Amino acid sequence: MFAFAFLLVPLAIVVGASFDDSASAYFRFPPERLSLRWYRELPVKYWHGLALSSAIALAAATASTLIGALAAVGIAKGSLRASPLLETFFRLPLQVPFVVTGVVFLQFYYLLFDVWRVPLVGSYAGFVLAHLFFCIPYAAGAVGSVITADLRHIEDAGRIAGATEWRVFQRLTLPALKPGLFSGFFYAFVVSFGDVPVSVFLSTGGTVPLPVEIFQTLQFDFDPAVLSISSIVIVLSALFIVFMQRIVGLDLILPGARR
Amino acid sequence: MIGRTRHVYDAALVGALIASALLFLVPQFFFIRQSLLPNVAPGVVGDTISLDNYREIVADPFYWSVFGRTIGLSAASVAMGLLLAFPTAYLLARMAAPIVRWLIVLLLISSFVSVVVKVLGLSLLLGTDGPVVRTLGALSFGFWNVRLLHNDVGVAIGLVQYTLPLMVMILFGVIQNVPPSLEDAAAVHGASDWRTFRRVLLPLLWPGTLAAALIAFNMNMGAFTSAVLLGGGRVLTVPIMIQRKIVLETDYPNAAALALLLTLTVVAVNLAALKARPAAIAGTRAG
Secondary structure (H helix, E strand, O other), X not given: OHHHHHHHHXXXXXXXXXXXXXXXXXXXXXXXXXXXHHHHOOOHHHHHHHHXXXXXXXXXXXXXXHHHHHHHHHHHHOOOOOOHHHHHXXXXXXXXXXXXXXXXXXXXXXXXXXXXOOOOOOOHHHHHXXXXXXXXXXXXXXXXXXXXXXXXXXXXXXHHOOOOXXXXXXXXXXXXXXXXXXXXXXXXXXXXXXXXXXXXXXXXXXXXXXXXXXXHHHHXXXXXXXXXXXXXXXXXXXXXXXXXXXXXXXXHHOOOOOO | OOHHHHHHHHHHHHHHHHHHHHHHOHHHHHHHHHOOOOEEEOOEEOOOOOOHHHHHHHHOHHHHHHHHHHHHHHHHHHHHHHHHHHHHHHHHHHOOOOHHHHHHHHHHHHHHOOHHHHHHHHHHHHOOOOHHHHHHHHHOOXXXXXXXXXXXXXXXXXXXXXXXXXXXXHHHHHHHOOOHHHHXXXXXXXXXXXXXXXXXXXXXXXXXXXXXXXXXXXXXXOOOHHHHHHHOOOOOOHHHHHHHHHHOOOOHHHHHHHHHHHHHHHHHHHHHHHHHOHHHHHHHHHO
């Protein structure tokens, strides 16, 4: 279980260090004097970043789950039954390194601005579009993985029993897709919410998503407030996962975990 | 059925295809075109098409060494990640206790938190003032002064941490599909644990393991956040070099050529690995 320590101890240390009043220009752990100073003195730009990141991730995950679900269902049930070429197409972005995606969209947005004066760099729509690029494969893959041969048999059984096509979709197909839709949305949200390498190219002065804000602080001018905002992110993430686990169950987030 | 229903599904596919093609192909087209243009002055791109940017990169041993280092770091981190992920995923898949549920929740929490936050934690943990270095120093009476940050070791540790949750989750799914009764059967027939692993488990798990390894490798090759922060400017990988070309030199065509070469390298490694084991192709769908 060393793996769990390796994954979680750094997070615990961030939370611990955020309560160190004397945290100066460099990191220290364990803390020397406990206080809530870095929570009280948290600059508002981090809250803006958190709101922006959440809004981007929400839109990117929703849209990519929709597109990914249409793609997966269309591939599995349309005239081109399970075409491997189409599956490969929707997986294509997974082969493109994130930094490359960032550069590609930055240059594309510059071009759009030159030609049509559409300002996408540093805009909400600009972030969401670029994030869709790497979110769609996750969503398409997650939904595709729940469309099995069993599902086809179940649907056929429904038809033999006299159900209309719409009813088959509504009562049999859709419930079977639900875990795929949930996990697709979840992964797309996670990847989008934490993204630095794509967003770092698309950020401008006023609009900086939270991970990029933290990244730039760590890279250039350290500010102990990143410890407190990071701790807030960790605690919110933990609450969110536990909440999801309680409300919808792990099976919907992680289709592999059928327990 | 169903002629009409099928048309509905076809329409869904066409809709998804149009949206994705606009996103996947159009920006990439202009990007590849850019890589063929000369950089006349910083930020100013000419309009004569040539392969000069690529020629310049391929002819320069410096770029070769950066690509080599990136591939080496990525591959080494995948190997270390597998060594950590495999036993963890195996235990998770074979434990019956309800604690598994909570361990998976912990895993999900760790994968939910942004890489940049995890990197912040790692740099606190591994820094010269951090608990790991101080403990190692104290245990060896000050003789062992390791540096775990701002070098290849730090970057590799960061990459392993970056890919570990996903690797464990993929392997967990793969191992769960192998019934434990197979291992029992092997044991009944007198196979040692090692022999059971090598002759029964490994052949069944190999495709899924390769899929997990490739996904982690692809993530590592594009890793930016952890490489920048844990390398502390002393470790140069291709993603970092691309960012510097853009931010410091505003040489977009050269950055585009480098980015395309990085993508091609990743694709080539994936194709080579999948060719070596065609059965694994099905497993990559987990990604």
